[in-house]
Amino acid sequence: MARRGMPILAAALSWALAGCGEGPATANNTTGDLPRSHADPQAVAGGDAARGRAVLAGGTYGCGACHAIPGIDGARGTVGPPLHAMGLRAYVAGRLPNTPGNLVTWIENPRLVDPRSAMPATGITRAEATDVAAYLYTLRTLP
Amino acid sequence: MRGRHVLGAVLALAALALAGCTGQQAVLDPRGPAAAHLAEFSWLLFWGGAAIFAFTMAMLAIGLVFTDWTKRTPPIRLVVWLGLAFPVVTLLALTVYTAAVGRWVDLGRGQDGGEPPLRVDVVGQQYWWEVTYHDGQGGTVTSANELNIPVGRRVEVHLASRDVIHSFWVPSLHGKMDLIPGRTNTITIQADTPGVIRGQCAEFCGEQHALMAFFVVAHESAAFEAWLAARRQPARVPEMPDLVAGQRAFLAAGCGSCHVVRGLAEGPYAAVGQLGPDLTHVGSRLSLAAGTLPNGVGPLAAWIADAQDLKPGNRMPSFHHLDSETLTSIARYLGSLE
Known part of the structure; x- marks a missing residue:
């Protein structure tokens, strides 16, 4: 008798849990990226976290002069916000939902997103910005 | 077999350590004649010292192991040859060689017939370098924190300070020379290959001494002339x-x-x-x-x-x-x- 009850219980459970899969998170998803809560390094199409880390560590664009970036030696700037837990943040620059596409756009050309931002276009290429975004999504802890 | 492993590990470690000695700022990676002489000198001292150390240790081992033989050998001969004659000859030779190296690295002397050196004034201050180029016709161009020089030509660097003592050091080109308030020191450098190398202040000069560096950019002769001509122009007038x-x-x-x-x-x-x-x-x-x-x-x-x-x-x-x-x-x- 108990065994016959199991399928019914399982069906009821799966029906109840199905409600957890949908949520307002996807409503922010205007660019076709994964929503923020699912953002992970693999989610940045074509991005390579190791290469992104090398771009940051190489210092060509001086990211660390403004931002404290976990895992990057010497990146301890206090001009802009620290980039801890970028993989968990809800918004980029306080404006855009934190999707990979939005983050890459912001890194590449902040003025497109917010013409009044103090963050300049550093000359970083889209490919490099994609790699950097992939690295930033590996950051998932607060200091 | 085990010994070979240890030797391999030691060699690998040594190679790793020495890998740090090449690159933009390295005494052992000379890019000009003065630094080449200094690197040769350093290697001679290193290997000479290593050989003497090894020989001394071998003698010690022989003394400890072959006690019968050492008892029969009169000690006075060892003292005269190895304790007296060897150091006198070695140190005398080294003194002569040192004096010669001192003359070889002084690139400023005894080349009156050749191309006159390029004169560059470097003024050190907390915590940066002002660099003024003399074009040879009475004109000057001032820049900062970067020394652009032509390859294969001597560059006479006049060093002065506006505040405290600093020291000008480009390890890949030459030794150190201090910048002393109230006087001008001169060092003549030369780069033999084009490229970018790094120098830095080598005398503690205050809180940010560690961030008082500069780059030396060695250009081919024609490229240097073009570079200098461009720097002589006033600043670009913006249009956008x-x-x-x-x-x-x-x-x-x-x-x-x-x-x-x-x-x-x-x-x-x-x-x-x-x-x-x-x-x-x-x-x-x-x-x-x-x-x-x-x-x-x-x-x-x-x-x-x-x-x-x-x-x-x-x-x-x-x-x-x-x-x-x-x-x-x-x-x-x-x-x-x-």
Whole structure:
């Protein structure tokens, strides 16, 4: 008798849990990226976290002069916000939902997103910005 | 077998350690004649010292193991040959060689017939380097934190200080020479291969001594002449509206009271200050703030906003009272000054 009850219980459970899969998170998803809560390094199409880390560590664009970036030696700037837990943040620059596409756009050309931002276009290429975004999504802890 | 493993590990470690001795700033990676002599000298001392050490240890081992033999050998012969004759001959030879190296590395002497050296004045100050090129016809061009030189030609560097004692050291080209307030020292350097190498202050000069570096860029002769001719020009006049706005903001923020931008004056403002580096061609330099940051619009904005956080105690104030648009427009303007 108990065994016959199991399928019914399982069906009821799966029906109840199905409600957890949908949520307002996807409503922010205007660019076709994964929503923020699912953002992970693999989610940045074509991005390579190791290469992104090398771009940051190489210092060509001086990211660390403004931002404290976990895992990057010497990146301890206090001009802009620290980039801890970028993989968990809800918004980029306080404006855009934190999707990979939005983050890459912001890194590449902040003025497109917010013409009044103090963050300049550093000359970083889209490919490099994609790699950097992939690295930033590996950051998932607060200091 | 085990010994071979240990030897292998030691050799691998040594190779790893020595790998750090090549690159932009390395005594053992000479890029010019003076540094080559100094590197040869260093290796001779190293291997000579190593051989003497090994021989001494071998003698000690023989003394401890073959006691019968050592008892039969009169000690006076050992003392005379190895304790007296050997050091006298070795040290005498080394003294002569040292004196010779001292003359060989002095590139400034005894070449009166050849091409006259390029004269460059370097003035050290907390915590950067002012660099003035003499073009040989009475003209000068001033820049900062970068020494551009022609390959294969001697460069006579006149060293002075505006505050405390600094020291000019480009390990890949030569030894150190101090910059002493109230006098001018001279060192003649020469690079044999084109490329970028790094130098730094080698005398503790204050809080930011560690961030007082510079780059030496060695060009082929023709490229150097072109470089110098371009640097002789006044600053590029901006045409794009946002760069024009940046130029105006640069002047209005008072940057010109410490920095020179040759040719830049507008209304009551002019960029003629002498306290900070000449910014006429700042966009073409490799680094900002004497090797503190890479050059670029991002680092320029960071440096303007927060110079005191990035290099505490330097003479440049942090300009974080500027609104964000002004800050980025000044950074873009300066980045355009190539």
